[in-house]
Amino acid sequence: MLKKFLIGTIVALALLVATNASAALDFGPTTLKVGSTGVYVSTLQSFVGAIADGSFGPMTKAKVMAWQAANGLTADGVFGPMSKAKANAGGAVTGTYPAGCTSNAGFSTTTGKSCAATSTTLPAGCTSEAGYSSTTGVKCDNDTGTVVTGPLAGGAGDLTMSETTTGVKDEVKEGTTVNVLGLKAEAEDSDIAITSMKVVLHNDSYAVSSEKLANYVDEVSIYMGTTKVGSADVADFSRESGSPDTFTKSIALTNAIIREGKEAKFYVALSAGDNLDSDDLDADWDVTAESLRFQDATGVIMSLGAEDDELGSNIVTFTDSSDDDSIVAKSSSTNPDDTTVLVDESDTTDDVFALAFKLDVDEDSSDVTVTSIPVTVTIDDSGAIATSVDSIEDVVDSVMVKIGGTEYEADLQDGETVTDGAGHGIYIADLDEGVTINSGDIEDVKVYVTVKGTEDNYDSGTVLDASVDVSEIDAETTDDEIGVEGLSTASGPDLTLSLEAATVTVSSKSSSTNDDNSVGTFSFTFKVTNDGEEDVVFTDANTTGNVEWTLLGTDTGIGAGELTLLSGDATEAPSGTYTIASGDYATFSLDVTVTPLNSGDNGVYRARLEAVAGTDLGDDQVAGPETLSY
Numbered sequence: 176m177l178k179k180f181l182i183g184t185i186v187a188l189a190l191l192v193a194t195n196a197s198a199a200l201d202f203g204p205t206t207l208k209v210g211s212t213g214v215y216v217s218t219l220q221s222f223v224g225a226i227a228d229g230s231f232g233p234m235t236k237a238k239v240m241a242w243q244a245a246n247g248l249t250a251d252g253v254f255g256p257m258s259k260a261k262a263n264a265g266g267a268v269t270g271t272y273p274a275g276c277t278s279n280a281g282f283s284t285t286t287g288k289s290c291a292a293t294s295t296t297l298p299a300g301c302t303s304e305a306g307y308s309s310t311t312g313v314k315c316d317n318d319t320g321t322v323v324t325g326p327l328a329g330g331a332g333d334l335t336m337s338e339t340t341t342g343v344k345d346e347v348k349e350g351t352t353v354n355v356l357g358l359k360a361e362a363e364d365s366d367i368a369i370t371s372m373k374v375v376l377h378n379d380s381y382a383v384s385s386e387k388l389a390n391y392v393d394e395v396s397i398y399m400g401t402t403k404v405g406s407a408d409v410a411d412f413s414r415e416s417g418s419p420d421t422f423t424k425s426i427a428l429t430n431a432i433i434r435e436g437k438e439a440k441f442y443v444a445l446s447a448g449d450n451l452d453s454d455d456l457d458a459d460w461d462v463t464a465e466s467l468r469f470q471d472a473t474g475v476i477m478s479l480g481a482e483d484d485e486l487g488s489n490i491v492t493f494t495d496s497s498d499d500d501s502i503v504a505k506s507s508s509t510n511p512d513d514t515t516v517l518v519d520e521s522d523t524t525d526d527v528f529a530l531a532f533k534l535d536v537d538e539d540s541s542d543v544t545v546t547s548i549p550v551t552v553t554i555d556d557s558g559a560i561a562t563s564v565d566s567i568e569d570v571v572d573s574v575m576v577k578i579g580g581t582e583y584e585a586d587l588q589d590g591e592t593v594t595d596g597a598g599h600g601i602y603i604a605d606l607d608e609g610v611t612i613n614s615g616d617i618e619d620v621k622v623y624v625t626v627k628g629t630e631d632n633y634d635s636g637t638v639l640d641a642s643v644d645v646s647e648i649d650a651e652t653t654d655d656e657i658g659v660e661g662l663s664t665a666s667g668p669d670l671t672l673s674l675e676a677a678t679v680t681v682s683s684k685s686s687s688t689n690d691d692n693s694v695g696t697f698s699f700t701f702k703v704t705n706d707g708e709e710d711v712v713f714t715d716a717n718t719t720g721n722v723e724w725t726l727l728g729t730d731t732g733i734g735a736g737e738l739t740l741l742s743g744d745a746t747e748a749p750s751g752t753y754t755i756a757s758g759d760y761a762t763f764s765l766d767v768t769v770t771p772l773n774s775g776d777n778g779v780y781r782a783r784l785e786a787v788a789g790t791d792l793g794d795d796q797v798a799g800p801e802t803l804s805y
Contacts, residue, residue, distance in 0.1 A: 200263060207254040209236055212406065214427040219254055222262060227429050229405070329435045332365020332471030336479055338487035339440060346492050347447045348539070354398070355462050355491045356443040362433040365471040369431040372397055372405070372467040373480070374443055376412070378420040379459040379490065388412060388422045391460065391493050394446040397426055399439055404431040423465070447493060463488040500652050502543045502612065503661035504645040507531040507619060513668040515789040517676030517707055518635070521628040523572050529641035530622035530667030534578075534648075534659070538615035541652040546609040548576050549601055549647045550585050550622055556596030556637040567591050567600030569632045570639060570672070572625040576604035579618055583607070596633075609651075620665075626672055635674040635709070641667040668791075676707040677755070677788040682762075684784070684798040697767045697782030697798040700741070704760040711755045713788040714738075715765075722787050724767055727797070728780030736767045769803065777804050 200222060203215030211231040220227040223238040236252035244250040246261050339357040347353045360369070374395055376388055389409050397405040405428040415421040433439045443464055464487050466480030480486045510531040518524045530550075536543045552571055556564045564570065567587065574585040585602035592598045612618050622641045629635055643665040650657055683700040705711045713721040715738030722738055738751070743761030745753045755761055767782045781799030784792055 202254065202259045202262070206256075207231055208252070209233070212408075217427070217429050228403075229427070229429050327366040327368055327432070327470075327472040329365030329472040331473050331475065332367055332435065333363045334367045334369075334433075334469050334477070334479060335361045335363065336467075336486050341440070342442065343489065344491075345489065346494050347445050348494050349447045350449040352394075352396070352444050352446040353491075354442040354444045356464055356487055356489045358441045358443075358464060358487050359438060360433055360441060361438045362435050364435065365473070366435050367433045367469050367471055369428050369433070369441075369467055369469045371425045371427050372441070372443075373423060373425045373465045374407075375415075375461075375463040375465045376422045377418075377461040377463070379461050391447060391458070392445050393448055395424065395426065396444045396446065397428055397431075398442040398444055399428075399431050404428045425468075445491070458493050459490050460493070461488060461490050500540045500543065500655070500657050501537045502540070502545075502650050502657065502659050503535045503537070504643075504648070504659050504665055505533040505535055505617075505661055506665070507533050509619070509621075511668050512791045512793055513670075514791045515671045515673050515676050516626070516639075518626055518672045518674065519628045520630045520674065520708065523628060524626045524672075526575070526623040527626055527670060528621065529624045529639070529670060530643065530665060532620050532643065532662065532665035533617050534612060534620055535617045535661075536612045536614055540614050542611050542613050543650050543652055543657065544609040544611045545578065545648065545650045546606050547649040548578070548583075548585075548604045548606070548620065549644060550574055550576065550604065551599050551601050551642045551644065552624060552639065553599040553642070554593065554597065554633075554637060554639050556633050564596040564633050564637070565593055567593055567598065569593075570627060570637060571600065572627045574602040574604075574641075575623045575625075576606075577619075577621045577623065578606070579610040579612075581610070596637075622667065624670075629672070629674060633672070635672065637672045639670045639672055671789055673789065674707050674709045675705075675711050675789075677711045677790050678704040678706055679787045679790045679792060680704075681784065681792065681796050684796060686782070686799045686801050688801050688803065692802060692804045694768060694770045695780050695799075695801040695803050697769075697780075697801075699765045699784045699796065699798060700762065701765070701784070701787060702743075702760060702762045703745075703755060703788060705755045705757050708757055710757065711788050712752065714752045716751070722765060723785040724765070725783045725785060726767065726769055726780065727783060727799070728769070728778055728803075735769075736765055739764045739766075771803050778802070 200218055201215070202219055203213075205211075205215075207216055207219055209231055212229055214229065216231045216235070217227040217229045219225075219231075219239070220229075220235055223235070223242045225235045225238040239254055239258070240250040240252045243252075243258060248258055248261060337359050339359045341357060342354055343357045344353050344355065347355065360367075374397075376392070376395070378388075392409050394409065395407050395412075396403050405426045407424050407426045409422075412422040412424040415423055431441075443462060445462070463485050464480070465485050466478055467486065468476060468478045470476050511528050516524065516527055529552075534545065552567060552574060554564065554567060554570050556570070571587075574587075576583045576585055583604045583606055585604040588601045588603055591600035593600070610618065620643075622643070624639065624641060626639070627633075645659045645662050645665060648659045650659055679701055681699060681701045684698065686695065686697045688695050703711065715722055715736060717723055717736060722736070724736060738753075740747060740753065741762045741764055743755075744759035745755045745761035747753050753761070753763075765784065769780055769782075771777060779800045779802050781797050781801075783794065784796040784798075786792060
């Protein structure tokens, strides 16, 4: 049930307001200085014209020093007994207050409205939330979801509260601040200022874990959206009488103002200690927003919760900082396809793109630092004429790993194994001081190989590939070494190192059927340019190293293909075999036809041109679809 406390009659209210306006300000029993927090700091900030956020920082110190200098005090920015006495003896008041107010205490002697706030974040050209700005034309209702300060407007008002789970978590990892309870508030018939919220923390696991709140939490904060409007150190919480595992505190809120008809979300957040005892990990604590106090524009003070119903609660668990630490290796869309790499007889071919994958650190994880990455480079020269290769260094000049925008050279380790032209070598990229991947971030890892010339080293046609054994990647958090999850092996494509290399450009692709849809034809037109030093030779057969296509549809058969020379410098001998000399080019058409073999093969068909003369074309060269009938 909503409880309202009326502050007398209208006449009595006016008298009380006048008294409040001239009453001594309560700056608390201790000296206020940089680092001080709480409601007394808010009172001081309101007095000197600083933003009343309850945290004594450099801006507050500057305001205090200016006030002290103006009032004949030592301008040291420390608000002690002499400054307090001067303030309450009529010291000059700086800052801007609502009409009829000389501080943020009480209510205006002229309007009867609250003196609680000193500033407004209304849009430029607006004097209230009504209408539109005279300078910008935007609406003045300031519906931005941010904390709004300023005098309360409206009449007798009310507040409705409901619980929300949006942005709320059930686990608090040591050393982190987490929203553990969410509330949604709506102001009705008036602007509403929430002045305090009572928070109760109860250890549901007290029988097997410490009952002391300070062993788990350093601070409890209240947020309005993403803005902190109140906080309390756990030392300020009181043990509930007869219940040593229950702690309570009414936390004062500053500038927690909801405009009439608007909604705002409030969160209770816990800041966990850095080093929880092992006996306290996985302990369950019940976090409850038991009640709150608020006021409307008429000055009526009201409350919600407590004897009626709690506002909301959630059970949270405290966990070790390493529980959620994880780094995951994932495949990358930038990983290259199988292809032919044009190499030189005598010179190196630099930075051949051989592998790409991703390292993903979970948003609930600590930051992860990667310190080394192993790269296995495999070669196969055994199918060539000569098999003289007996070392990976006959083929590979160097290996480079790029991560976090930085390049790292990988060193060949002892124990490489190459026999009769086939084998591998392992290269380790030492990442110096390490590459740190922040919580929630993803880094691309790319591997490049510089290849030697073929002369006296290896034969044209040798195949090379790179891979990374993910389990051998070294990674760590600030506390522990951790293993990389996800892919067991990140694998690159087959790279055919050849003096015969063709550049292939597809200029058109189309499809059609005959009159009764019994035969489908899929057509491609492409240009082949010989960039290499030797002749490019290929046939119209659908085999590796020539013209390759795949039929996609009900029938998984290949389909018949016809290759036709359209133009350019290519010779055909024997029939169906084409030769393009170094530096020349030619344009061809390929027609693939398919006829369903039986009634069960009716359906939709496509054809994909995959490779020409050893050059991979990727997966996007698809003609079709066509619906064929038996």
